[in-house]
Amino acid sequence: xxxxxSRYIWTHTRKQQLWILLVVAxxxxxxxxxxxxxKQIVNGPIQGQGFEGPGSTQPFLPISFSLPFFGEINxxxxxxxxxxxxxxxxxxxxxxxxxxxxxxxxYINTYKGRLGERLLRRIRFELIDRVLRxxxxxxxxxxxxxxxxxxxxxxEPMGGFTGDAFVQPALLGGQALTAxxxxxxxxxxxxxxxxxxxxxxxxxxxRMRRRLLVLGRERQLxxxxxxxxxSEIVDGIGTIRGxxxxxxxRADIAARLxxxxxxxxxxxxxxxxxxxxxxxxxxxxxxxxxxxGGYFALQGRLDIGQLVAVIGAxxxxxxxxxxxxxxxxxxxxxxxxxxxxxxxxxVEPLIDAKVQEVSAAPAPPLxxxxxxxxxxxxxxxxxxxxxxxxxxxxxxxxxxxxxGSGGGGEALAEAFGRLIWPTSGRILVGDVDVxxxxxxxxxxxxxxxxxxxYTFHGSLGDNLLYGLKHAPLTETVYEGDKAAHRRxxxxxxxxxxxxxxxxxxxxxxxxxxxATGPDDLFARIxxxxxxxLLTNDITALAxxxxxxxxxxxxxxxxxxxxxxALRRRLEAEKLSDLVVFFEPGSYNVEATVGENLLFGTVTxxxxxxxxLESHPFFKTVLKRAGLHETxxxxxxxxxxxxxxxxxxxxxxxxxxxxxxxxxxEDIPVYEALLQKVxxxxxxxxxxxxxxxIIRLCFGYIExxxxxxxxxxxxxxxxxxxxxxxxxxxxxxxxGIIEHYQPNRYMASASIIDNVLFGRIGHKHTDGSxxxxxxxxxxxxxxxxxxxxxxxxxxxxxxxxxxxxxxGQRQKLNLARALIRVSxxxxxxxxxxxxxxxTQDQITRNVFAFLRExxxxxxxxxxxxxxxxxxxxxxxxxxxxxRLVQEDALEERPKDSDYKELAS
Numbered sequence: 001x002x003x004x005x006s007r008y009i010w011t012h013t014r015k016q017q018l019w020i021l022l023v024v025a026x027x028x029x030x031x032x033x034x035x036x037x038x039k040q041i042v043n044g045p046i047q048g049q050g051f052e053g054p055g056s057t058q059p060f061l062p063i064s065f066s067l068p069f070f071g072e073i074n075x076x077x078x079x080x081x082x083x084x085x086x087x088x089x090x091x092x093x094x095x096x097x098x099x100x101x102x103x104x105x106x107y108i109n110t111y112k113g114r115l116g117e118r119l120l121r122r123i124r125f126e127l128i129d130r131v132l133r134x135x136x137x138x139x140x141x142x143x144x145x146x147x148x149x150x151x152x153x154x155x156e157p158m159g160g161f162t163g164d165a166f167v168q169p170a171l172l173g174g175q176a177l178t179a180x181x182x183x184x185x186x187x188x189x190x191x192x193x194x195x196x197x198x199x200x201x202x203x204x205x206x207r208m209r210r211r212l213l214v215l216g217r218e219r220q221l222x223x224x225x226x227x228x229x230x231s232e233i234v235d236g237i238g239t240i241r242g243x244x245x246x247x248x249x250r251a252d253i254a255a256r257l258x259x260x261x262x263x264x265x266x267x268x269x270x271x272x273x274x275x276x277x278x279x280x281x282x283x284x285x286x287x288x289x290x291x292x293g294g295y296f297a298l299q300g301r302l303d304i305g306q307l308v309a310v311i312g313a314x315x316x317x318x319x320x321x322x323x324x325x326x327x328x329x330x331x332x333x334x335x336x337x338x339x340x341x342x343x344x345x346x347v348e349p350l351i352d353a354k355v356q357e358v359s360a361a362p363a364p365p366l367x368x369x370x371x372x373x374x375x376x377x378x379x380x381x382x383x384x385x386x387x388x389x390x391x392x393x394x395x396x397x398x399x400x401x402x403x404g405s406g407g408g409g410e411a412l413a414e415a416f417g418r419l420i421w422p423t424s425g426r427i428l429v430g431d432v433d434v435x436x437x438x439x440x441x442x443x444x445x446x447x448x449x450x451x452x453x454y455t456f457h458g459s460l461g462d463n464l465l466y467g468l469k470h471a472p473l474t475e476t477v478y479e480g481d482k483a484a485h486r487r488x489x490x491x492x493x494x495x496x497x498x499x500x501x502x503x504x505x506x507x508x509x510x511x512x513x514x515a516t517g518p519d520d521l522f523a524r525i526x527x528x529x530x531x532x533l534l535t536n537d538i539t540a541l542a543x544x545x546x547x548x549x550x551x552x553x554x555x556x557x558x559x560x561x562x563x564x565a566l567r568r569r570l571e572a573e574k575l576s577d578l579v580v581f582f583e584p585g586s587y588n589v590e591a592t593v594g595e596n597l598l599f600g601t602v603t604x605x606x607x608x609x610x611x612l613e614s615h616p617f618f619k620t621v622l623k624r625a626g627l628h629e630t631x632x633x634x635x636x637x638x639x640x641x642x643x644x645x646x647x648x649x650x651x652x653x654x655x656x657x658x659x660x661x662x663x664x665e666d667i668p669v670y671e672a673l674l675q676k677v678x679x680x681x682x683x684x685x686x687x688x689x690x691x692x693i694i695r696l697c698f699g700y701i702e703x704x705x706x707x708x709x710x711x712x713x714x715x716x717x718x719x720x721x722x723x724x725x726x727x728x729x730x731x732x733x734x735g736i737i738e739h740y741q742p743n744r745y746m747a748s749a750s751i752i753d754n755v756l757f758g759r760i761g762h763k764h765t766d767g768s769x770x771x772x773x774x775x776x777x778x779x780x781x782x783x784x785x786x787x788x789x790x791x792x793x794x795x796x797x798x799x800x801x802x803x804x805x806x807g808q809r810q811k812l813n814l815a816r817a818l819i820r821v822s823x824x825x826x827x828x829x830x831x832x833x834x835x836x837x838t839q840d841q842i843t844r845n846v847f848a849f850l851r852e853x854x855x856x857x858x859x860x861x862x863x864x865x866x867x868x869x870x871x872x873x874x875x876x877x878x879x880x881x882r883l884v885q886e887d888a889l890e891e892r893p894k895d896s897d898y899k900e901l902a903s
Contacts, residue, residue, distance in 0.1 A: 001126075001346055005158065005338040006331075009165045012122060012497065016115050017166045020108060024171045027104035031174075034097040037090060045087035057082050060089050108171065112163025120159025121496040127151050127341070133351040136420050140380055142344075145231030146224050150344060154220065154337050161334045168327045215267040217336050222260050229256065358501070359440035360471040362511055366445045366823045368430025369394045370416060370858065375425035377411050384423070385411040387881045395823060396856040398847070400869040403878035409862045410450075412878070413828035416860060417448030440470065444512055449817040450828035453809045455801025460538065460812065461793030463801070464525065467816050468512055472505035514821045522786065525793070528818045531849040532842055534811040535789070539776060542792030543752035549745040555787055556745035556754075563742070563757050565778055573774075578767055581758035582740045584722075587715035590759035592660060594698030596715075597627075599722045600739035603748045607736050612695060617730050625721035628694075632682050634709050635693035638700060639670045641707050647671060661699030670696075703762045751788065806833040814842070818849060825850065827861040836865055843868050 002008040010017065043049045050058050059078030066072050081089055128151060233240065233249055240246050370393045377386040386408045393399050393416075401409035414420045415427055418434060427434040434442055447467070455463050478486045486502075493500040508521070515521040529535040549556035563581075570576050580590040587596050595601065602608040612618055622628040642662055651664035662670065673692060677685050685693075702710040726739050738748045745754055755775055760767045779785040801809045814830045827846075831839045843861070850857055861872070869875045877885040 001130075001342045003339065003342055005161075005335050006165055008123075008338075009119060009162050013115055013119060013162065016111075020111050020115070020163075020167050021170050023104070023108060023111075024167060024174060027101070027108070027171070028174050030097050030100045030104070034094070034101060037094050037097065041087065041090045041094070045083045045090065048083065051083040051086075055082065058086055060086060108167065112167055114163075116159040116162040116164075118492070118496045119162040120155065121492075121498060123155055123158060124151055125496070125498050127155070127345055129353075130345050130347070130350065133353065133356065134347055135349060135351070136418075137380065138347050143228035143231060146228040147344075149224050149227045150341055154224070154341060157330070157334050158338060161330055164327055164330070168323070211270050215263055215270065216333055217340075219260065219263045219267060220337065220340070222256065222263060226253075226256050226260065229253065354438065355435075356439050358471045358499075359438065360473055361440075362509075363441045363444040366395075366429050366441070368428075370434075370446070370824050370860075371428045372412060372415065373426045373428055375412070375415060375427065376423045377415055377420055378423040385881050386415065388425070389878075389881075389883045391876055391883060391886075393824065393858050393860055395858055397874065398859040398861070398872040400866075400872035400875045401860060401862040401878065402866050402869065402875060406880075407878035408881040408883075409876070409878045410828055411881070413448075413450070413826050413860060413862045416824070417446065417450075417826045417828070418442060419448070444470065444509075444820065445823045446826065447817040447820050447822040447824070448826045448828070449814045449830040451810055451830055451832040453801070453813040455797050455804065455809050455812065457799050458796065459793060460541070460795045460797050460804075461525075461790075463797060463812060464528075464793065464816055464819060465508055465513075465521075467820050468509045469507040470509055470512070472501050472507055473509065474506040476502055476504045512820050522790070524819065526786070526789065527849065528815045529789075531818060531845040532811045532815045533838065533845070534808065534815060536776075537808050537811070538792035538795070539779075539785075539788060540772070540792075541795045542788045543755075543772075543775070544750050545791060545795060546747065546750055547791060549747050555784075558782070558784055558787075559751065559754050560743060560745050562755055562778060562782060562784070565782065566755060566775070569774055569778060575770070575774075577761050578764055578771060579756050579758045580761055581756075582742075584740075584742075585719065587719050588759060589702055589710075589715075590704075590761055591701065592698060593700045593710075593718065597698070597718050597721060598725050598737050598739070600726075600737045601746065601748050602736065603738050604736050607733075611733055611736065612691060615730075615733065617728075617733065621721065621724045621728070622694075625717060625724065627717055627721060629682055630714060630717070631694045631697045632685075632690060634700070634714075635696040636674070636677075637709055638696045638705075638707060639674055639693060643667060643671045643674060658704065659699075660701065660704075661696045751791070807831075807838075810834065811842070814846070818846065821855075822857055824858045824860070827859070829862050829864050832864060840865060840868060844871065847871050 002011065044058070045051065050056070057080040060081045061076070062074070062078030063076040064072060064074040079089075131147060131151075229252070233253075240249055372389055372391045375386055375389045375391075376384055378384050385406075389408070389412060391399075391412070401412065403409045411420065415422060418427075421435070429437065429442075434446075456466065490500050492498075510517055510521055513521055513524050515524050526535070529538060547556070566579070567576075567581070570578055580588050582588055582591070582599070584599070619628065622631060638661065642659065646659075646664075647667050649664075670692075673689060677689055677693070682690065700707075700709065702708075725737065729737065738746055740746070740757070742757065752772075752775065755778075756771070760771055764770065776785070779788050795803075797803050801812070804812065810831050810833050814827070817825060817827075817830075831842060834842070847859070850859065859872075863869065866875075873888065875885075875887050876883055877887075
């Protein structure tokens, strides 16, 4: 990277800088005129110079000039104006100059801002481009949070400085010089005084501000280190809590914050000392002007108009001068920051940019074997993890790598997958070094998966298809405003040196997935998910998610129709009691009291809590239905039972998972509440305490909690009170409850809850598993399974895929590699988070999948279970980084037998 920021700015913005410098030069003309005009106003119409007689006039805006040999040339004699008219005319000219100077400033500042943001965009893209080209080993030595901080925050001032780099000194220096020249023209001695003060400020202030630069650099480094440390705490929170080191981390952070505070305090002290001195020097000059200039005026060596003009001109001198000094500090500051950024991002050797050039053309198959030739790989400490290994993997061959952790097989797989670079030796494809091939070939024809998984924030489907997004393959057609916006995007991308790829294009390479379009691709996705045993996981995620029935009207209607199919299926299998369905005229014993009373679900929990506490509607309805005192008594019994049974249990006891109305933290609260209200009639209990007790009833389920509190009479009262909640709901509570309706899809409920339209009974210990199997069967028989699976693919996996289990993330990573048609598949113990039986099953499924039809890609699999070596053509055994044994298996499955292996 270019080491000097000023040269970097000039290289990329030369034409724009020259243009804006020309505009600055032109702006000096009205700027100078605005200094001279007050003198003309004071001396002319105000003091009467040139208007000695009554009715005297002077020309306004005469246009004339002198030429050699031609003499005086008069183009326009001007308008003859009297004293009052001239005062008004000159004042209007002054106003016009103010507007013109303001417009010049507006244009210059706007242009500078656009120029700075454009270069900031360029440099940020260039830095991220370099990150994408860092050698693999460098990522082990840097903290992601520090890199992100540099790109996001530390280069931010460079954008603001770009527009000021050449324009600001020209503009401010021009303004200061114009004001100084004007003062010299009015009074030589006052001009000398102003020049001396300016010289003192220009010499002393920058020298004092060097200390600010040192402190600023220290502040920047400590803030960046703090960012990296906070990132470590977030990533390592499990380790911190597991080892009880949270207070050590607090001490470390407190020490770092103290260091930052000390730096910032010193920075403020020195900053305001410099500011005080600068302001003092700026205020000394008016004192000298008033005293010396006033003396000159009294002596008649300076007229009043000149003195007013000089003082007015000097008012505009300290501002530009101060800003010019600030500019010099900013220049040094951003140069220091830029130098630090360049130092951090000047990593050698960078991957050649040509290796990562975009290519929309299909990648040609790799010819020849994938081979390690005298390969040696060392870790960051210099220890050799692979030493002088030579191994060939021929097209179509399956090679198992064994040897356990640290044997060297994992490092060989990483070298094949281009995740680490050889210390010596080479990785060849045919006769070509794999690192000399473009990623548009190696990144598509070699697929790699390991147990170290990174899942991007977004949907599960986006992560699954991530390996197919190599280049924009279609041209998106825009119309109207969108077309104009797209043209603007292309222009700005070009000016900022950014690529103009259209993110709205279709980036999915269907051919690379052996598909012709979205329909074929979905079939391919399903096959891959089945192979890695992820289909059931995704289906489970899908049925627990909610959908918008307006956007998916047809699907919602099919789910509603499926309710009757489920009933028929349960009746046919004599499992009618497996699900207790919601019926408008009956009480559902497997649902909570609240669900039965409202006959629906709460759509806004926050509003519901507030309404329950303060809205008179609920209290009125409960009293009218004769349930207010009943629920109060019921709540007291629930509180008594829970406190008695659970108060001595630890907060993490599994029994608390059975409670739907109280948490472990609530136990002491209700214990104190019981002591307060025990034996008192409800009339003597405060409204707040009454609500706390009554709300316990809303989560009560008789078959689950078994306190014997629900009688037939009480259940009938609850059913009778339903109409009050459905018909009498006040306008300010509309939308807070979504009522159950047999022929309507509930937007606030999950897909599975909409299918069941009821609750699973507690009589069956395996009820949840059995109902999931039956529902999945119904999805398949009714042709809805693919639609449900598609909803599962829309599931947001969260930051780093943390909404998925470790096993699910590894399955997804393996599926991401399998979805692509490649010549070589490198699997580096990709399923370590799963139990051995599941690993074995998936391994066999993958072999069956990759050997389906006429395909026969090469497979290199670092095995954690050597018993699976029977699937492979060869076994390479590693110990201590060396290939110690290589055997070919005489008896191995034939291609036609791989499907049987998967069963």
